[in-house]
Amino acid sequence: MAAIKFLRKKWFYVLLLVLALALPFLITNRYHFQIVIMGCLFSISTLGLNLILGYTGQASLAHAGFFGIGAYGVALMAKSGISFWLALPLSALLTALIGFLIGLPTLRTRGSYFAIVTLCFGVIVSIVAGNWIDLTGGYTGVVGIPLPNPLSIPLAGEINFQSLVAQYYLVLAFLLFTLLVMHRLVYSLLGLSFMAIRNNEVLAGAVGINPFAGKILSFVVANFFAGLAGGIYASLMGSISPSTASFELTFSWLVYLLLGGVATLAGPILGAFAIPVLMEYLQSLVEYRLIIFGALLIAVIIYFPRGLMGGFSTLEERVRAFYGRRRGAKSAVAG
Amino acid sequence: MLPATPADGKCMHLFLQQVFNGVMLGSTYAIVALGLTLVFGILNVPNFAHGHLYMLGAYVSFFLMTLYGFGFWTALIASMVILALVGILIERVVYRPLRDKPHINSFISAVGALMILETSVIVFWGPQGRRIPNPYPGTVELLGITMTYQRLLVIMAAIVLIALLQIFIKKTTPGTTIEAVAQNREGAMLVGVNVNWVSSLTFAISTATAAAAACLVAPIFMISPTMGALLGMKAFVIVILGGLGSIPGAILGGYILGLLEAIGGGYLSAAYKDVYAFGALILILSIRPTGLFGREVS
Numbered sequence: 001m002a003a004i005k006f007l008r009k010k011w012f013y014v015l016l017l018v019l020a021l022a023l024p025f026l027i028t029n030r031y032h033f034q035i036v037i038m039g040c041l042f043s044i045s046t047l048g049l050n051l052i053l054g055y056t057g058q059a060s061l062a063h064a065g066f067f068g069i070g071a072y073g074v075a076l077m078a079k080s081g082i083s084f085w086l087a088l089p090l091s092a093l094l095t096a097l098i099g100f101l102i103g104l105p106t107l108r109t110r111g112s113y114f115a116i117v118t119l120c121f122g123v124i125v126s127i128v129a130g131n132w133i134d135l136t137g138g139y140t141g142v143v144g145i146p147l148p149n150p151l152s153i154p155l156a157g158e159i160n161f162q163s164l165v166a167q168y169y170l171v172l173a174f175l176l177f178t179l180l181v182m183h184r185l186v187y188s189l190l191g192l193s194f195m196a197i198r199n200n201e202v203l204a205g206a207v208g209i210n211p212f213a214g215k216i217l218s219f220v221v222a223n224f225f226a227g228l229a230g231g232i233y234a235s236l237m238g239s240i241s242p243s244t245a246s247f248e249l250t251f252s253w254l255v256y257l258l259l260g261g262v263a264t265l266a267g268p269i270l271g272a273f274a275i276p277v278l279m280e281y282l283q284s285l286v287e288y289r290l291i292i293f294g295a296l297l298i299a300v301i302i303y304f305p306r307g308l309m310g311g312f313s314t315l316e317e318r319v320r321a322f323y324g325r326r327r328g329a330k331s332a333v334a335g
Numbered sequence: 336m337l338p339a340t341p342a343d344g345k346c347m348h349l350f351l352q353q354v355f356n357g358v359m360l361g362s363t364y365a366i367v368a369l370g371l372t373l374v375f376g377i378l379n380v381p382n383f384a385h386g387h388l389y390m391l392g393a394y395v396s397f398f399l400m401t402l403y404g405f406g407f408w409t410a411l412i413a414s415m416v417i418l419a420l421v422g423i424l425i426e427r428v429v430y431r432p433l434r435d436k437p438h439i440n441s442f443i444s445a446v447g448a449l450m451i452l453e454t455s456v457i458v459f460w461g462p463q464g465r466r467i468p469n470p471y472p473g474t475v476e477l478l479g480i481t482m483t484y485q486r487l488l489v490i491m492a493a494i495v496l497i498a499l500l501q502i503f504i505k506k507t508t509p510g511t512t513i514e515a516v517a518q519n520r521e522g523a524m525l526v527g528v529n530v531n532w533v534s535s536l537t538f539a540i541s542t543a544t545a546a547a548a549a550c551l552v553a554p555i556f557m558i559s560p561t562m563g564a565l566l567g568m569k570a571f572v573i574v575i576l577g578g579l580g581s582i583p584g585a586i587l588g589g590y591i592l593g594l595l596e597a598i599g600g601g602y603l604s605a606a607y608k609d610v611y612a613f614g615a616l617i618l619i620l621s622i623r624p625t626g627l628f629g630r631e632v633s
Contacts, residue, residue: 057437057439059439059442059443102617104621105617105618105620105621106617106620106621108620108621108624109620109624109625110624111437111438111439112375112381112438112439112441112442113575113620113624113625115381115439115442116381116568116571116572116575116616117616117617117620119568120568120572120612120613120616120617121613121617123565123568123609123613124610124613124614124617127606127607127609127610128610130606131606131607247564251446251450254443254446258443287454287457287458288454288458289454290450290451290453290454291450291451291454291455291458293447293450294446294447294448294449294450294451294454295447295451296447297443297444297446297447297450298428298429298444298447298448298451301433301440301443301444301447302432302433302444305436305440
């Protein structure tokens with residue numbers, strides 16, 4: 001009974017999950033598959049950005065910098081022979097630690113100051129990545145990063161990650177993990193306190209929330225996921241360069257997040273898939289891509305600050321209201 | 336930056352050379368930061384596209400000179416006028432609808448604006464760097480340092496521009512209305528100042544001065560579509576450190592940053608010269624979250 005009840009309430013999400021699991025049978029084109037894999041990866045990092053920007057209200061523009069730190073961490077560790085499965089958590093934790101250390105001074109600033117100071121940090125990361133040649137290989141970057149090591153699972157045997165299908169399931173698993181963590185976080189008391197800080201920091205402080213601690217925690221978790229996405233990216237792509245940490249990447253995540261719907265869980269994923277797919281259809285406009293992005297960003301922030309998800313929920317409310325009225329009318333007739 | 340080789344007994348000359356370059360660099364920073372402090376400090380608009388407007392100014396003057404045969408000075412004036420119009424347009428379309436919204440919304444809108452500006456220049460004029468022909472070739476030797484006329488011109492022009500702007504703000508009626516809005520927006524509205532008009536005027540001045548700075552240094556450095564991003568960030572660093580809305584702070588901060596970069600780049604490491612400014616910002620904000628002379632942002 002419980003299972004049926006669950007299915008009736010959450011059928012849409014179950015359907016989506018089944019579709020996601022069946023996707024390798026639906027897509028045969030390698031190139032399209034690559035886009036889907038990137039969509040999953042960027043969903044993870046955009047979900048991280050959503051936590052600090054959307055739920056906590058602090059516009060961190062160093063997100064690609066932390067993505068880059070995670071990527072370089074995994075790249076260097078994997079090249080020196082450490083297993084991917086150890087390198088990835090280590091690298092994500094290192095990213096989170098650096099996030100903590102950077103958050104301590106920078107989160108004391110507010111509003112645009114925080115945006116600017118984090119942007120400066122992001123630029124420093126890519127300059128250092130380009131110039132610390134002994135460690136990072138300079139502007140040519142790191143090449144020949146090994147794929148994730150094969151996993152041996154009891155009963156199922158050994159899984160290697162040579163094929164795109166295996167790589168897809170890998171990123172999908174990490175995306176679901178990220179979504180799970182975000183869901184638990186956002187709907188907990190802690191998530192509510194993040195939103196309280198976003199809405200009014202002084203008021204949040206007055207009701208007993210420590211705004212600084214909340215902001216630090218949110219920043220650290222956000223950067224952990226940026227580092228995680230970066231680490232997987234490095235291993236799957238096989239090569240990285242300072243442009244992996246460039247602020248242009250942060251800006252495109254910003255577009256995904258705002259178009260998809262800020263401070264929603266589905267919004268970042270919707271944005272991270274919808275925009276690259278849209279861009280594929282507008283292949284002839286590839287040069288004008290950023291002009292379109294920019295114009296969309298301005299239009300969305302002025303006219304639809306809640307993004308696509310906001311549009312959907314408005315639509316849903318209208319439909320509900322419509323049906324509600326009809327039902328109301330029926331019962332009035334019956335009565 | 337000029338190649339300077341350290342030789343025996345030339346240390347002092349090398350140092351003076353770096354100071355000269357630093358003052359020249361600082362002159363452009365001072366002008367650009369001055370324009371930004373007007374809109375960020377006074378109008379409270381985080382115009383993150385300021386550096387990109389500077390870049391656009393350089394391109395406009397480049398094409399006026401090469402395609403339409405404008406002279407250096409006429410191109411500079413024309414570029415200032417065109418950029419003033421662009422500034423008014425951007426204020427109206429990108430920032431005014433968000434005036435009463437949280438600060439961060441304007442910032443995101445600004446990111447949209449800078450994406451459009453940078454990509455438009457790449458699409459229409461190509462990503463490669465270009466060089467504006469130098470109107471005043473030739474050098475002068477003084478105290479053992481080589482000064483090109485163009486560099487001297489930048490320093491002089493910056494002083495003239497800053498002085499003119501000061502006179503405008505302090506002595507003319509439109510200038511004093513800007514100051515009135517800066518001191519108290521509601522009060523200014525009560526005595527009949529049209530805030531929308533002041534916003535347009537401030538943006539026009541801000542972008543026109545950025546264009547002037549860009550045209551002045553364009554013959555020295557290459558111009559490229561990406562040159563605006565770093566400069567815009569540096570201008571923000573100067574404005575925050577010098578105090579939001581403080582004109583003397585922006586000027587002084589600009590010169591200090593120019594000297595810091597030239598001397599740091601000459602003696603420490605040229606590859607990391609852009610890191611100094613950003614590192615200094617993080618360091619100083621970690622001690623004083625509102626900037627050196629800062630007041631709280633809303």
